[in-house]
Amino acid sequence: MSGTFPIPTGSLLALGAILFCIGLYGALTKRNLIIVLVSIELMLNAANINLVTFSRLGVAPNISGQVFALFTITVAAAEIAVGLALLLAIFRVRRTTEVQDLDVHKH
Amino acid sequence: MGIVFWIVLAPVIAAALLAVVPGIKPNAQRTLGLLGSAVSLVLALIAWGRFQYGTSGFQEISRVHWFTLPAVWQQSDLSIGLSFGLDGLSLPLVLLAAFISLLAGLAAPAREGRTRLFHLWLALATAGVLGVFTAMDLFTFLLALELSLFSAFFLILQFGEAGSRKAAFKFLLYRGLASVLFLAALVGLAYGAAGGFGTTQPDTQGVIQGAGTLTFDISALMDTLHKASEAYFIPHVRSVLFLVLLLGVLIEEAFVPFHTWLPTTHEHSDPATNMLIGGVLTKTGAYALLRFGVGFLPGEVRHWGVLIAVLGVINILYGAFAAWAQKDWRRLIAFGSISHMGLVLLGVAALNPAGLQGAMFMMVSSGLLTALLFFLTGAIQARTRTTLIPALGGLSKPMPMLSGFLLVAALGSLGLPLTSGFISEIQAFIGGFGTYPGISFVGVIGIILSAVYLLYAMERTTFGPAKQVYTGLADATPREYVPTVVLTALVLIIGVYPGVIGNLFGLSVQALLRIGG
């Protein structure tokens, strides 16, 4: 590991946690569906940071963590595509992207 | 694949054909449905002909293996599949179920565009009860019970009269709850038989053959549970399991105070469904009590005997008094059936050959008579548009034959000698007096009460001056004679020569008791 400045595991995990919290906050509070989707991406990426961190600095360093992260990125890309498509469809019908207005399942 | 397998499967095949074959006429649909029950009946009769009276275990065994759950308990595998067999307890009930399903199918009127659905559900319900009575393992039993449950639910829901929706859901919830309790108790017992509730590990116990192996096979469970010592099966757990089973039986069999689903169901269902429910489906609980209660846990039956006997007598009297107050024939028959089944409880509690044999007789007899009563009141309803007793009267004039048969059915129900009702009653009471004389003394009041409520109803239905509105109504049609005459004949044959089914019970009842004794 010579020549590299080791970042402490704790800092990396803290970064992940902070990202996750920001994402969660956004997903729970933002009124615009697009921002909610973006926040969900943030949470996914927080998980990716954790995966990569443990893949490199965990008890048993292992490549599979990074592979998982790649998978997540792919899945997230697909998910955002589906999400945006749904959003567009909803917008066409309801003329809104406000989360609070989408309460057809109420009671 | 033996004959019993086909007994159960024939109605399923009929149902499957009804579901998939397109474009057949209602009459052909009906014939197809009837064919299923008819094949079952014929096969059951063949099985009766081949029955080995000398052995007490299951005969004509057919097993279909489905899958194996590996290493579920103590490294032993659990085989899941269907297995069917017949013994002296199940064969009479199988015959009863096949007979009554066939007659119910015959009795069902043609329905605008729904004949197919009716016969489909009827066939499935038939397969269900046949499965219940022939099941040789717990899985088959529970599966068949569920089949009969939801098929009957749809029969009530889709073919009943006004208010049948509520009745159907009441039926479903009650009997569904009973199924859950059966599931809990039976799986618990299987688990316990494998040593799951022991204070010592089964392998150290060692002496009990089959210990440590989880099995759903009924005969194997009977053996193991009989040999299980106290240390092997914590008594409290066993008691709790028994009480759970008993509660299931009480609900399934519509015993007071868990009975209110039965009058409601009968009140809102059509005659054919009523025949099936009153004639067959209300016998599954009592069968479970005999098969699992007495078969698996005779010690518990003895321990809780007073409770069961008292419950039985309460049912006899409560059912009879409630029947007396009813204004609707169908509710009256329902309460009469509750009163009959109380006698079954008393017979089982007695835990002696006469009592158990009486209980078996009563199940068959009550099945036949309840079905006959429902058929006849249904036939009367088809003419008079009512089953309300105060609205009827003087029916002997326009329909002497129907009235005559109704009288025979009523007399059978009140236990007149030379009908099946009497021989059931006297055996159950011989058993009852043998073990619980005091409780039985109270129970015999039911004999008087059954005469009271049935003759009250008869007096207001067929006797009395002929009513203007009912003059000119037709008597029984040839198609109606078939179920009437067959059921009446069976009631009389069993009454005149009870050995015809009594011979079947003998050894099986003794086998249940020897294991108990």
Place this chain on the structure above:
Amino acid sequence: MVEYAWLVPLLPLVAYVFLLVLGRRAPEGIVAGVSVVLTFIAFLVSALVFRSVGQNPDLTGPYVFHWLTVGSKSLTVGFEVTHLNALMLVVVSLVSTLVLLFSKGYMHGDDRFPVFYQYLNLFVFSMLALVISPNLLQLYIFWEMVGLCSYLLVGFWYFKPEAALAAKKSFIVTRIGDVGLFVGIILLFLASGSFDYSTIFTAAAAGKLSLGWISGSGLVTLAAILIFVGAVGKSAQFPLHVWLPDAMEGPTPVSALIHAATMVAAGVYLVARCYPLFQLSPAALSTVAWIGGITALLAALIALTQRDIKRVIAYSTISQLGYMMMALGVGAYAYGVFHLMTHAFFKALLFLAAGSVIHAVDTQDLFEMGGLYRKMKLTAWTFLAGALALAGIVPFAGFWSKDDILAAALESGHTVLYAFGLIAAFCTAFYIFRVYFLTFTGEPRDPERYEHAHEGSWVMTLPLVVLAVLATIGGFFNTPWSGYGLERYLFADSPQGSIGVTTPENVGLMALSVVVGLLGIGLAALMYGRRRRIEPEKLARGASFLYQLSYRKFYLDEIYYFVVVATGKAIAAVVDFVDRYIIDGIVRLVGWVVGLVGTGLRYTQTGQVQAYTAVAAFGVLILVAWAMWSIGGVL
């Protein structure tokens, strides 16, 4: 011949099946002809059986077949002939033949004539099978079957509401008694392992009857009394006598056969058949005696004032059955059976004669008759023979048997019962001659009915004549001149003669009972005869309370209605209420609560996806915290 005794019940059964096949439209002649001929053959067979039993006292045992196995016990059916039931076979088949013949005339023109004969044949079969049963179970089976036939025949005119009510009442009231018999035979079966008479009696005599919860002698007494309860119901003894007068709603031949001569005597027969058991229990015997005595007196008192000719005779039947029970109770077995036989003859006669009268004038009210002697001489004379026999006037049949009973009561020390019997005898003579005078003498009270009255055809008069002869000479079977033939015949059932007491003829007692009878007849003549000296109406007004008590049947029907029927209905109503509103109410309450909870929980469903997410996130937080805390060390 004894081994062919099964033919006796079989022949009426054949007739029944034959009529059933013929259907409801069969011609009257064939229906009646077949029934009468077959029953008459049954009578001939039973006469032969009776003779051969008498000649050969060593009876061959019961002939039985296996019927059903219960546990290790085998239940059997079959037949058995003893001296007692050989006599019964003769009596039953003879009276049946005559009644079947009489019915041809009486029921002529009825819509359901063939059905009537079906029922009657079924009854005759059941009654004969009851008599010939070798065990208590079979007896009980046919005991109920005769009850069924009674129900069907009382309710034969089903369109009459009174007939429907009476049929139901007769079945239910007798069933109360039947339950006693039912429990009795079950207890005997449990104690002895068999329903067979011989097995039970042997075990009882050896003191081997016992059950865990009751001593041997206690069991014998209990079982005997329970059996007697059955007999009380069937033989219409107090307190279960209320059904018999109402049963008079049935056609009169039915009253003659079932409700006078045969079925109601089945209770007496039962007690006689189980006599070895009763003899072991003094308590049971004295119960029988007292119930019999009370019934004899009570029914005779009620009969004094009834207006309906059939009801008078019905109460008379109850009273006479009481005499028979009393005889059995005081130990005079043979006299009870003797009276059963003579009573069957003279009471069937009285009923058929009454039927003849009713057929002629189409009313049952005594006060609408009168002067019928001029129109129906034969009926009047035969009725007179029956009345004299019933009143116990020497030398008619009833005199011998009734006098024997009274003497036995006195001899055995039952002075009070003797007094009851004597008072009842006085009343008997009075009420039956009241009927005679009101019906046949004096001026017609209803001229129109009188005009139409006429004697029936030979099918109706022939049975009257035969029965009148029997009612006149029937008593000689058991007199010094016949060497007390009947007693000796009956006692052959138990060679030691332990089966009951006999009394020497006591001329003083005989004279007393005849005088009492004559006094009764005299009083009736004074009140209702041609030269009337006493106005019955004045007497009724003078002793209004007593008159009403008798006329209203001691208010027993009303008391039963309020105490038993109303209570039962009230319980039924309460049970129904509890069922609908409490038990089902609780069920509905549970359903309602579940529904309410569901409705409440529905409001947590806001449709706001962010709210759901927040809850989920919070839940995860709790789970994580709990996991960390339980792993330990972190928090």
